[in-house]
Amino acid sequence: MDHREAGIPGKSEPNLLDGHISHLALDIGGSLIKLVYFSTNDDVDVVDKAGRSGKESLGKGRFHFANFETSKINDCLEFIQTKQLHLGGCRHLEAPPTDMTIIKATGGGSYKYADLFIEKLGICLDKEDEMDCLVAGANFLLKAVHQEAFTYMHGQKEFVQIDHNDLYPYLLVNIGSGVSMLKVDGEGKFERVSGTNVGGGTFWGLGRLLTNCKSFDELLELSHKGNNRVIDMLVGDIYGGMDYSKVGLSSTTIASSFGKAISDNKELADYRPEDISRSLLRMISNNIGQISYLNALRFGLKRIFFGGFFIGGHAYTMDTISVAVHFWSKGEAKAMFLRHEGFLGALGAFMSYGKHGFDDLMFHQLIQSASLAGDKIGSPPNGKSSENESIECSIYAS
Ligand SMILES: Nc1ncnc2c1ncn2[C@@H]1O[C@H](COP(=O)(O)OP(=O)(O)O)[C@@H](O)[C@H]1O
Ligand SMILES: CC(C)(COP(=O)(O)O)[C@@H](O)C(=O)NCCC(=O)O
The missing domain is CATH 3.30.420.40 (ATPase, nucleotide binding domain)
Structure with a gap:
């Protein structure tokens, strides 16, 4: 599991359990489950279409990112349970408090595992189209996040x-x-x-x-x-060490991936x-x-x-x-x-809260919160949380 959260240099890590998880969105893919959730300490007054007012936990805060192997979905369920992320789902102001929590989700697994989420966490996955979410996530990152x-x-x-x-x-x-x-x-x-x-x-x-x-x-x-x-069989392997310059192929260009294995007389173990x-x-x-x-x-x-x-x-x-x-x-x-290449779908699913119940959800004033070191821009390859990253932003419901 790779879990990236918080980490503004010079600022202390928030205790998420003390803070307020306002929304969680999921992208359950063929290989990995991606989670995006938003934490804030602020409560914002919102007024529904009928003019009734209530508290909604949108405000200044930050996005957090986590991912799990889809084959280890139980770890993901446990993570959601332990951090109580499922309590930050969407519940329309009109809905009675006993209604099931709705979490925005995309990817094929939002269909495949829908029953499991109901059974284990009492969460109803509200499915959003995967391609819609990828595009919404990419547009959001490209427009709102500095140096993305x-x-x-x-x-x-x-x-x-x-x-x-x-x-x-x-x-x-x-x-x-x-x-x-x-x-x-x-x-x-x-x-x-x-x-x-x-x-x-x-x-x-x-x-x-x-x-x-x-x-x-x-x-x-x-x-x-x-x-x-x-x-790999290179152009030079075929052309006696020479370039095939007439068609623009240098001797070091791969002519045929894995091609040497056909003539080496070697086994896989060699x-x-x-x-x-x-x-x-x-x-x-x-x-x-x-x-x-x-x-x-x-x-x-x-x-x-x-x-x-x-x-x-x-x-x-x-x-x-x-x-x-x-x-x-x-x-x-x-x-x-x-920089957040693996989370396009999950971010897109998060954005879709704006379409249902929070019509005027507006993302505002995004501040990149983490400085990244070396050439490792995305998730650490070993899946450990060696690199903390989040996006700090303000969300207003108006
Ligand atoms: N820890 C990991 N476990 C499995 N695959 C990983 C891991 N980290 C990166 N990958 C790569 O990422 C791919 C999955 O990318 P992702 O965008 O999450 O797709 P999907 O939505 O199909 O799960 C895997 O097929 C693999 O190539
Ligand atoms: C079916 C998928 C959209 C599922 O998305 P994924 O879980 O791989 O992110 C994707 O695997 C895909 O586009 N596959 C290529 C199918 C094709 O065009 O041949």
């Missing part, structure tokens, strides 16, 4: 200044278990233009079988120490797991980068934002995707990454 988007190439990270008047259209590529590609034209205006079944689940699934790794983080760690050239992992990571990242660019080209899009937990802020993954986009677009298109 960045480019990453050859070890260089550069934050991208987002011009709110010139954000659309863009291509959103969400790399989860599988990959969805969406052309985004505005708030709630988008089309899912493509996807691929070769995604994060493929890396983890194939990698586990080929290396016997016990965790995703272990597999990723291996890739850092590997050399893909041991297994290859180092490190090299297998690196080759696999590169194959999948490169393929996604290429398909993304081709879709951007289809619609004349210059900007491609990548989300999803597969990226997880990992330098080598981002580098490979960026190089692929750069290579195929001849430098015309840019791959951009998001």
